[in-house]
Amino acid sequence: MKALPSPRWTWISLLCLALLGCSTDKDKLLPHGDQTMLDVWNGPGSVGTQAQLQEARSELRRPVLEPERLISDQASYTRTAANEIRAQFPRLPNPDLVMYVYPHLSGTQQAPVPGYSTVFPLYEKVQYALPGERLDDL
Structure with a gap:
């Protein structure tokens, strides 16, 4: 079993670390030149005057759309x-069947009825998927 260092050695090592930390020079660690922060901000390649700033902003702006188009x-x-109800409870597929009715005579007068097509859903009722139910397989 390894013995723990004595409290005296712990204090000495902390003191040595503190002295090493204070021994560095801030100018060596963070050297700086003759420029101020304003000089760096307005330096070469940056937008200096108010007119240049407005020109740069105008290039970035998009034209305002017509209100009707924006709403649509x-x-x-x-x-x-x-939208929330349709997303949470989507309708299950209900295929339409197309039926052709041949020309025929109808009623007591035996009136002629031309042929026509009609569409009706396969299932009588509209069915909805439960929340979380997969519709990929259908």
């Missing part, structure tokens, strides 16, 4: 109660 663009991703 935002409507596609805005949360509404209807």
